[in-house]
Amino acid sequence: MSDIDVLVIGSGIAGLSAAIAARQAGAESVIIAEAAGGIGGASRLSSGLIVGAGTAMQATAGIADSAELMFRDYMNANQWGLDGGVTRRLAAESGPTIDWLVSLGAEFHPTPVSGGYETQPRCAVAIDEGQGLIDALARAARNLDIDVALGQRVDRLLVKDGVVVGAAVGDDELSASAVIIASGGFGSNPEKIAEFYPSLAKAGDWLWYVGEDGSHGDAIDLGQQVGARITGHDTGCSMLAPGFTRSHETYLPGWLVIVDPDGQRFIAENAHYSALDRQAVLRGGRFFVLFDSQALDPEAAKATPFYAGGSKAYPGRTERTSPNWNPDILREMVAAGRIPFADSIAELAVAVGVPDDQLEATIAEYNEGAQAGLDRMGKYPEFLRPLEKSPFYAAEIRLSEIVITGTGLQIDPEARVLDALGCPIPGLFAAGEATGGVIWPFYPSSGSSLGHGAAFGRVAGTNAAARSIAGA
Ligand SMILES: Cc1cc2nc3c(=O)[nH]c(=O)nc-3n(C[C@H](O)[C@H](O)[C@H](O)COP(=O)(O)OP(=O)(O)OC[C@H]3O[C@@H](n4cnc5c(N)ncnc54)[C@H](O)[C@@H]3O)c2cc1C
Incomplete structure (x- = not known):
């Protein structure tokens, strides 16, 4: 008994x-x-x-x-x-x-x-x-x-x-x-x-x-x-994060441009987090996010939407804001030396150890698509913002925030x-x-x-x- x-x-x-x-x-x-x-x-x-x-x-x-x-x-x-x-x-x-x-x-x-x-x-x-x-x-x-x-x-x-x-x-x-x-x-x-x-x-x-x-x-x-x-x-389910803050960030802003250590894009950056997670696992878990000076300018940053589906993802939720990819944090991280920058894409590539010819080719193609409103990787047109205003920045991101095992x-x-x-x-x-x-x-x-x-x-x-x- x-x-x-x-x-x-x-x-x-x-x-x-x-x-x-x-x-x-x-x-x-x-x-x-x-x-x-x-x-x-x-x-x-x-x-x-x-x-x-x-x-x-x-x-x-x-x-x-x-x-x-x-x-x-x-x-x-x-x-x-x-x-x-x-x-x-x-x-x-x-x-x-x-x-x-x-x-x-x-x-x-x-x-x-x-x-x-x-x-x-x-x-x-x-x-x-x-x-x-x-x-x-x-x-x-x-x-x-x-x-x-x-x-x-x-x-x-x-x-x-x-x-x-x-x-x-x-x-x-x-x-x-x-x-x-x-x-x-x-x-x-x-x-x-x-x-x-x-x-x-x-x-x-x-x-x-x-x-x-x-x-x-x-x-x-x-x-x-x-x-x-x-x-x-x-x-498991994990998120790509830049290590700036320990804040939970499920979706990355769509305007980011992500490249692997070979300088190549591998996914439409506005993909669902489970797709980003899976592709990140398959590709080694360490990448770079590229952006230009517009991301640090509060007025210019507002011109591009951050997220798919509007600023409120789900009923009952408050406005979605990014704890990492906003002008204040980015400027703070640049000042702290956490985000390398350069006047050209080729110099930026050297600064972060990515092949310069490949990174130049990747960004040239991205910019061309962005100007035409058609991205080769299938990113939604509203997120396409060409990288054209120097300086250019590259923040390392890693698959590093565990949500579920x-x-x-x-x-x-x-x-x-x-x-x-x-x-x-x-x-x-x-x-x-x-x-x-x-x-x-x-x-x-x-x-x-x-x-x-x-x-x-x-x-x-x-x-x-x-x-x-x-x-x-
Ligand atoms: C911030 C965040 C947001 C999430 N959002 C979602 C979402 O919206 N939708 C979704 O589907 N998933 C979401 N997840 C994942 C989901 O919350 C978890 O996977 C799920 O809640 C796990 O439930 P569980 O009952 O298995 O474990 P838990 O809820 O973790 O409960 C396990 C319990 O067991 C106890 N325990 C552990 N070891 C012992 C032991 N030896 N003896 C006695 N007790 C023990 C622990 O203290 C704990 O209380 C989220 C996770 C996080 C962290």
């Missing part, structure tokens, strides 16, 4: 969703162990965009979407390299999960938005962002008598005859019919980044994580104790944790950023991480409850 029915490790969106679903599915005693002193993890800090296909909200807004469309979008974005069964389950659960969140009291702006390159707008936008979602889930958990034990960092799984039968914090052991690992990612753990996310480790001392200190990657350690398969190596426990469509042979480990489930490979390597759209956290949290909680009811 176990002490409790279901033990959930972590109180972010995945853990809270799992615990609530377990109670709703008939588990009588559910406890969440939370390492931090408060509820919510990285989920609480998030922007609150969450993916769901076929939601009531979409139907009201006249958006014809379906699980099948989402399945195809996710598979296509990842060149059909995802686990099809897991993706199909995620797509099927995503819409009902948003409706379920609404039923629990989560509030959303009425019209879903597009979170990237998906075929239909399917990103629900939470009022009060991630904190709004967590507050609603925490209230629902309280109403269902789910205990959240704060300051309890689980360090050990209890195993009997190959079955996970509980977990421990130091000498304190708690037995449970099922354990759900929802302890988030490893963005705050430099050793784990070096081992599991080497493309980001390359950023050196520029590297930083925008999420919670509690993202230690304990899921990997706990899983390894019981022979779990770790998957999703070197994946993608390596973790491999799960099956029932959110069961798999062992090295791909077989479910009895009694053990996982959801959210603790898992690996579910939506990677190409982050399919904004909202995908909260989306899979909540959806597989529900699946894990429901299945964990079934185990306890069956008397496991």
Whole structure:
């Protein structure tokens, strides 16, 4: 006989969703162990965009979407390299999960938005962002008598005859019919980044994580104790940043011109951040942003729009401003010697160690396209501003701001944790950023991480409850 029915490790969106679903599915005693002193993890800090296909909200807004469309979008974005069964389950659960969140009291702006390159707008936008979602889930958990034990960092799984039968914090052991690992990612753990996310480790001392200190990657350690398969190596969602400030900047201003160390452009700079991220990983993670004196002149800078889709990206948001690429910061960084400059593109190339003939050719072609309003790389015409007023500047950027880590426990469509042979480990489930490979390597759209956290949290909680009811 176990002490409790279901033990959930972590109180972010995945853990809270799992615990609530377990109670709703008939588990009588559910406890969440939370390492931090408060509820919510990285989920609480998030922007609150969450993916769901076929939601009531979409139907009201006249958006014809379906699980099948989402399945195809996710598979296509990842060149059909995802686990099809897991993706199909995620797509099927995503819409009902948003409706379920609404039923629990989560509030959303009425019209879903597009979170990237998906075929239909399917990103629900939470009022009060991630904190709004967590507050609603925490209230629902309280109403269902789910205990959240704060300051309890689980360090050990209890195993009997190959079955996970509980977990421990130091000498304190708690037995449970099922354990759900929802302890988030490893963005705050430099050793784990070096081992599991080497493309980001390359950023050196520029590297930083925008999420919670509690993202230690304990899921990997706990899983390894019981022979779990770790998957999703070197994946995640990260941003290109100049290292001027440690401010979260999701979208780069469209007018920037980015070149690689060979002096070549490789992407339309107004691309979605997941596309910039992926291309940056494939090309070594270190680049230069080029601009001319117009970027430092407040009046001239205003003449070119900063972002696609207007200055407000999502409903309920304040005006978007760039914490890095504004005239004040740029002038400060030039004065501090952080941004090399020169009177000609060729001299600038020498200053930053890029082949001068290539950089001259790249900028000449860019300028020609900008003057004609047609960019070879497909940048939107409104962002095309020729580099023609010296001095010219080149700021180094690196893939250096981690938002989500993608390596973790491999799960099956029932959110069961798999062992090295791909077989479910009895009694053990996982959801959210603790898992690996579910939506990677190409982050399919904004909202995908909260989306899979909540959806597989529900699946894990429901299945964990079934185990306890069956008397496991
Ligand atoms: C600034 C920012 C904005 C973002 N915006 C979005 C967005 O709009 N949409 C989107 O989809 N994604 C977004 N993300 C990503 C998303 O927030 C996370 O991937 C997601 O919230 C992870 O949820 P989770 O429940 O798996 O983990 P978390 O929310 O991180 O929760 C894990 C919890 O487990 C606890 N824990 C860790 N180890 C242990 C242990 N051993 N024992 C007990 N407890 C433990 C942690 O303290 C934490 O509270 C954003 C991330 C950041 C940082």
